[in-house]
Amino acid sequence: MTALSLIAWVSLLAWAWLAFGQGRFWWTDLRLPPRDPGAPRPSVAVVVPARDEAEVLPLSLPSLLAQQYAGEARVILVDDGSTDGTGDLARKLGEAADTLPLTVTSPGEPPAGWTGKLWALRHGVELAGNVEYLLLTDADIAHAPDSLDSLVAAAETGRDRNAGSGGYDLVSQMARLSTATRWEQLIVPAFVYFFAQLYPFRWSNKPGARTAAAAGGCTLVRREALAEVGGVAAIRGAVIDDVNLARLVKRGGGRTWIGLGDRVDSVRPYPELGQLWRMVSRSAYAQLRHNVLLLVGTVLGLALIYLVPPVLLVVGLVTLAPTVIVPSLAAWALMAVTFRPMLAYYGRPAAETLLLPFTASLYLLMTVDSAIQHWRGRGAAWKGRTYPAPDQHGEESELPAR
Template sequence: MGQTARVSAIVWTSAASLAAWLWLLLFQGFFWRTDVRLPPREDPRPWPSVCVVVPARDEAAVLPASLPSLLAQDYPGRVEVFLVDDGSSDGTGALARELAERHGGLPLTVGSPGEPPAGWTGKLWAVRHGIGLARARDPEYLLLTDADIAHAPDSLRRLVAAARTGDFDVVSQMARLRVESPWERLVVPAFVYFFAQLYPFRRISKKNKENKKKGTRTAAAAGGCVLLRADAAERARIPDAIRHAVIDDVALARAVKKAGGRVWLGLADAVNSVRPYPRLHDLWRMVSRSAYAQLRHNPLLLAGTVAGLALVYLVPPVALFAGAATGSATATGLGAAAWLVMAGTYVPMLRYYRQPLWLAPLLPFTAFLYLLMTVDSAVQHYRGRGAAWKGRTYTRPDAVPDEG
């Protein structure tokens, strides 16, 4: 009886996992597809003015590979770059000025806001200072981009044209992250895959039939590259309204949508992150610093997430091998089918990152790493370390605001 009960439990659990995967495949906004790129666009006449805001803290290592690409933007309209040195200890500000003198191109202003006051994350305090400097130029658009992001020469032109043509208040591109070390190959494509699963790109830009201005409830952006209409930023009170958000890009998109704006998010073709994550430790810190904030620091959400990750990603291989060991062809077949659907949905992301397809069946192992990172994020939070990043620790950072 005991053996039969165990086999029955394996069968039912593997059936639930396969059902979950079939639902994700068909009804989660086709999250696994990677063809959401900049929408059709026409060149505006005249080209609107743009101010580029780059928050930077201890970025001297990556700035030579990123800042010159911003200064070299081929943009027909008026554009100026504002780099905000957020209390760097490695000479980031001085290096930015040196790079501007050496490479020329767009005008660059380097500012520094001082330490953030209570209730502000460092990055958003720097963004606030940069937007304040930009407002003196009265730009129509703001490009918020991280210091580790390199842009193709026509990147800004394409972003603005897409925003104007589609009447979007936010156009954001998920920068192509670096994938060179073995750990980057294993973890990075999955990071974008999981993000798209949480925030299906197609749903973000989809209009709501009842109220076309507000759009659907799904809202997200990728903080490395966000083109934001200046008047939309004022309506949404960006960044003051999200000043305490650790996951600031999602919070920004939600605030803009809540204020009636339209948001578009997709994968980038010519916007790349130059920041290396060569070791597992580096990637672990990147994920764990904000994972529990994504769950609103809620233990019940954490427990549900761990259970969900286990059911969706870990059960298929366990069911396959357990079924084979117990002689249950049903459990083996269900586990294999769920694992096959899982790997199949991961293939497009691996192709986007130009990675070997044999990595697809390893997704359960990668998901297990993310499960551990999420649990570690909660542990660090309750130890009072919160979201630690570049010498700052936010002991109890507020989560992104709910979508109203």
């Protein structure tokens, strides 16, 4: 067996594990369960951190204010030092009749050790008072009219309110991102696919499993469960705040759930590759815990899994080497089969499965660039702020495991 055929077979074995042993990460069937229209609806506060969001706010905030919720609910928009009139625009949008009550507030600049978003969330959570649930949602997320009701109903499923047991302490939906432009169509489905591969939703939803994940754009959390694990302050320096929040709640004994959202959509456009590049690279090295060895391992792993099959298939065809052709073709086929459901979820044609190796190469470069920017002191840069590697209150120190 030649060295090339050995590499090809290793790549195929890796794909066999991913396809059949990684928690069925590529299935896109996890959705919120049907809600019980007769169940009680506890009080909820919707907390929206917003920094320079005047462009997208008219598309997102009205959808929150128009939520059809049978219980008590209010919206708190926390203006995180915006310079584009975000706060004033939010107040105007809140003047519409027959909408949920809106509070617009500002916490000032975050202290050392806090990210701006989490400082804003902490302020909003404090203003929410003694509600039962908190919906933490980004300013670019538009919700269908029954979104809040569905989230709370899912969290309440199976809960014995007298015994204080059952139900979920955190329910999160991965919002559907924009795919209007060609670059978005290329990058976005792969982004969600890679996220699910790293954090298989079924493993995350399994009580007792170490894997935990959430999508920061739409996360409903029980207020008492959040308070019991130290509140937002417990993750105050986390750049990847959603995953760390889910991990914190789960390690505190809470039950978490994550799935794809059909009627929760991001309205933020990413028409250019540079914008998508920054979205990924600002947190990629943080995901690797700012560890050089993990960076090297990730680059090699991406190359073995996504780049080896097409490259060695071409080499095998040119050299007429069946021991290279067969495993390379099989690995690429598994890659395409597992990517197809995500493309279908985003309404993209099956032929685009063949582009995943190219997209993966872009993500490889984004990850390396994330590390380079961190070493240059520009890591985790977002809207005029740059965050250093977090201390013990930032990113958790474990990768997901079954």
